[in-house]
Amino acid sequence: MQEKVVVTGLGIISAIGFSTAETVKSLLSCVSGVGRISYLDTIHTEIPCAEVQMSDDELRKSLLISREEIITRTSLLGIAAVKEAMQYASFVPDRKLRIGLISGTTVGGMEKSEAYYNDFISSDKHKEYIDAHDCGACTEKIADYFKCFAYVSTISTACSSAANAIILGSELIKDDKLDVVIAGGTECLTKFHLNGFKTLMILDSRPCRPFDDSRAGLNLGEGAGFLVLESESVAKKRKAEVICTVSGYGNACDAFHQTASSPEGKGAVLAITEALGMASLAPGQIGYINAHGTGTGNNDMSEAQALVTVFGDKLPPFSSTKPFTGHTTSAAGGIESVISILALRHGFIPANLNFETPMKYLPVVPLTTTRSSVPLKHVLTNSFGFGGNNSTIIFSRQ
Amino acid sequence: MSVYITGTGKISVQPSDASDSNPHLFETRYARCFDPVFSDYINPMEARRMSTIIKRAIVSTQMALTEAGIGIPGAVITGTGLGCIEDTEKFLTSMINDNEKFLKPTFFIHSTHNTISSQIAIRLKCNGYNNTFVHRGISFELALQDAMLLLKQKKVHSALVGGHDEMTPAYFGLLDRIGYWKKETVPSSSLHTSTSAGSVAGEGSTSFILSDEKSHTAYAIITDVSTFYNGDGTSHPSEKIEAFLNLNGLKPADISLVMTGVNGDVNDNRVYYEVIDKLFKNNMAGWYKHLSLEYFTSPAFGLLASAECLKTGQVPAHMMLKGSYNGKLKHVLLYNHFKNRNHSMVLLSSC
Numbered sequence: 156m157q158e159k160v161v162v163t164g165l166g167i168i169s170a171i172g173f174s175t176a177e178t179v180k181s182l183l184s185c186v187s188g189v190g191r192i193s194y195l196d197t198i199h200t201e202i203p204c205a206e207v208q209m210s211d212d213e214l215r216k217s218l219l220i221s222r223e224e225i226i227t228r229t230s231l232l233g234i235a236a237v238k239e240a241m242q243y244a245s246f247v248p249d250r251k252l253r254i255g256l257i258s259g260t261t262v263g264g265m266e267k268s269e270a271y272y273n274d275f276i277s278s279d280k281h282k283e284y285i286d287a288h289d290c291g292a293c294t295e296k297i298a299d300y301f302k303c304f305a306y307v308s309t310i311s312t313a314c315s316s317a318a319n320a321i322i323l324g325s326e327l328i329k330d331d332k333l334d335v336v337i338a339g340g341t342e343c344l345t346k347f348h349l350n351g352f353k354t355l356m357i358l359d360s361r362p363c364r365p366f367d368d369s370r371a372g373l374n375l376g377e378g379a380g381f382l383v384l385e386s387e388s389v390a391k392k393r394k395a396e397v398i399c400t401v402s403g404y405g406n407a408c409d410a411f412h413q414t415a416s417s418p419e420g421k422g423a424v425l426a427i428t429e430a431l432g433m434a435s436l437a438p439g440q441i442g443y444i445n446a447h448g449t450g451t452g453n454n455d456m457s458e459a460q461a462l463v464t465v466f467g468d469k470l471p472p473f474s475s476t477k478p479f480t481g482h483t484t485s486a487a488g489g490i491e492s493v494i495s496i497l498a499l500r501h502g503f504i505p506a507n508l509n510f511e512t513p514m515k516y517l518p519v520v521p522l523t524t525t526r527s528s529v530p531l532k533h534v535l536t537n538s539f540g541f542g543g544n545n546s547t548i549i550f551s552r553q
Numbered sequence: 554m555s556v557y558i559t560g561t562g563k564i565s566v567q568p569s570d571a572s573d574s575n576p577h578l579f580e581t582r583y584a585r586c587f588d589p590v591f592s593d594y595i596n597p598m599e600a601r602r603m604s605t606i607i608k609r610a611i612v613s614t615q616m617a618l619t620e621a622g623i624g625i626p627g628a629v630i631t632g633t634g635l636g637c638i639e640d641t642e643k644f645l646t647s648m649i650n651d652n653e654k655f656l657k658p659t660f661f662i663h664s665t666h667n668t669i670s671s672q673i674a675i676r677l678k679c680n681g682y683n684n685t686f687v688h689r690g691i692s693f694e695l696a697l698q699d700a701m702l703l704l705k706q707k708k709v710h711s712a713l714v715g716g717h718d719e720m721t722p723a724y725f726g727l728l729d730r731i732g733y734w735k736k737e738t739v740p741s742s743s744l745h746t747s748t749s750a751g752s753v754a755g756e757g758s759t760s761f762i763l764s765d766e767k768s769h770t771a772y773a774i775i776t777d778v779s780t781f782y783n784g785d786g787t788s789h790p791s792e793k794i795e796a797f798l799n800l801n802g803l804k805p806a807d808i809s810l811v812m813t814g815v816n817g818d819v820n821d822n823r824v825y826y827e828v829i830d831k832l833f834k835n836n837m838a839g840w841y842k843h844l845s846l847e848y849f850t851s852p853a854f855g856l857l858a859s860a861e862c863l864k865t866g867q868v869p870a871h872m873m874l875k876g877s878y879n880g881k882l883k884h885v886l887l888y889n890h891f892k893n894r895n896h897s898m899v900l901l902s903s904c
Contacts, residue, residue: 199653263687272646273649275730276726291688291691294688298784302784307688307784308695309688311685311687312684323684326702330702347644350653353656354657354661408670410674414662425680542670543671544667
């Protein structure tokens with residue numbers, strides 16, 4: 156009999172708050188974090204983004220990390236979220252436990268590399284940041300802050316990275332490889348991503364409008380979201396409060412195009428169906444869907460099609476919370492898992508801000524204002540990445 | 554249930570006419586792959602739009618699938634330390650040099666780490682499980698571990714697992730600046746006795762088909778894969794390795810061959826020699842990085858070398874670090890570490 160995987164802690168940092176409490180407050184009061192760029196050093200300041208409202212120095216200060224320490228913003232955001240998740244779970248690392256850290260990221264230390272690259276090439280100036288560039292190095296910086304991880308792993312499947320980190324963490328607990336896993340993702344805003352998405356012409360010049368007929372692209376965001384996952388027996392032994400179980404998940408590949416989703420949302424249908432099957436749930440039992448809903452023409456059409464295919468006329472209340480947090484790319488699966496679990500725990504459904512007009516070809520209507528006092532039992536979150544990396548996770552109250 | 558390696562493919566710094574008995578040896582600080590004629594495998598029109606690492610990954614995948622006699626694997630899982638670094642560098646340098654203007658999307662699209670897994674999936678029309686691990690020197694072993702989890706739970710019956718990295722001149726230079734590579738050239742055949750710091754830079758693309766069914770092409774059984782993190786340097790690799798073997802019902806004495814990641818860096822080599830001294834004093838020990846040279850996913854080359862030893866029942870003399878071959882191979886332990894921080898163990902058995 157395989158162990159149940161339970162969630163005992165949540166940690167989040169994004170444009171709508173530095174903690175779970177602040178995030179709930181913003182979600183309930185419909186306050187978006189999308190705005191003018193004020194921290195990233197770029198010429199494209201007219202493009203709306205959702206930045207974490209702290210400079211690197213302020214983040215260092217809040218985490219008691221000295222200014223001399225070689226560390227990138229991706230790691231700083233990750234540390235902030237992991238720290239909250241561990242505190243939330245009242246988790247005190249114990250040498251007897253096998254503890255893992257799995258982080259999803261794509262840009263890694265790019266934020267420093269793009270600032271120092273010409274120095275890297277031509278001189279020894281800033282050379283200590285060369286070894287902080289890759290994704291794995293960013294995860295290890297987080298691990299080294301806490302000094303309790305015997306297992307580290309980094310996943311990069313573009314915008315579903317963090318979701319896949321949570322899935323892997325659950326698998327490793329079920330297989331009795333680890334007792335406790337802190338899993339999620341972290342990503343900071345970079346010129347690399349801003350310019351990259353700009354060349355693809357999928358950045359909206361206005362606040363994003365997922366599932367709206369007038370949608371014109373996404374707003375980039377940044378942040379980190381992590382969960383404390385553990386086996387039910389370990390949680391019981393240390394008398395931890397269980398928030399919910401990880402009841403189902405699915406990972407499939409759209410295998411259609413490097414940067415576009417198939418019109419029928421094939422990979423999404425497969426991922427959602429697999430997750431429902433694993434959780435032994437009928438579509439009608441899901442109380443809330445946190446959609447990937449980026450606000451691009453292609454994603455929302457494809458995802459809506461997939462939702463209609465799986466849920467038919469029983470489509471539960473759904474929303475994309477990206478108008479709040481921006482699209483936090485590799486961290487999205489972590490941030491949106493935390494938001495979904497907060498909804499489950501506190502009984503509310505966050506709004507899909509900025510929605511006005513249903514899409515002509517497929518008029519699905521998300522929830523437009525945050526609804527409170529909703530008893531939820533099962534919530535589902537989608538994370539889809541470039542290259543067709545589609546993942547779905549279902550969290551359930553016991 | 555056992556997991557078998559039933560197909561393999563490799564593009565490496567070894568030329569295609571090199572053999573186990575007559576390998577290509579180096580006296581260099583940095584070597585690139587001997588690439589096959591890509592048009593033998595990929596339509597030239599398509600190949601034109603692909604970066605080198607994608608072409609290599611597609612070709613080594615095709616080799617592995619063909620050998621295993623499989624069309625579409627149940628899962629596609631990639632390990633890569635740096636992903637598509639060539640295209641990342643192209644986008645990055647034009648962004649910096651042209652001050653965020655005049656950028657084209659192509660290099661950005663191909664810069665993400667998961668491009669390899671997704672290009673393979675798109676090509677094979679494989680809608681199954683798809684994942685990419687990007688964790689320094691254990692990227693490949695994490696991918697392998699993921700595949701083992703899927704296979705053991707019978708979520709899939711076969712999985713494609715690849716280790717792919719390219720070493721561009723620019724990245725070679727950056728890593729050179731921070732001491733990854735030797736400053737002098739030494740014969741690769743003597744890296745195991747080197748007394749200086751740094752290794753020799755290489756690159757490669759190695760693919761495997763894992764299957765829950767034994768076939769006539771089977772190389773070996775993969776019994777278990779594990780990694781551990783030693784960020785604070787307080788772990789004792791020997792203890793962890795012994796515990797890993799015990800978990801699999803084995804003692805160090807049961808290991809016929811420990812295939813180490815000895816890479817010529819005196820500090821890295823020391824860790825391997827300590828493990829050999831503590832656990833495998835009377836066992837045969839081998840190495841392979843004089844053939845693959847060093848890069849983040851070089852253990853994938855080591856897995857193939859170990860699997861070939863098990864398949865043929867031979868250990869080429871140049872791969873022997875110590876001990877003598879008594880003609881019998883049962884269990885092989887592939888052990889690698891990255892700067893004594895990330896350690897990995899893969900347990901293989903003959904089938």
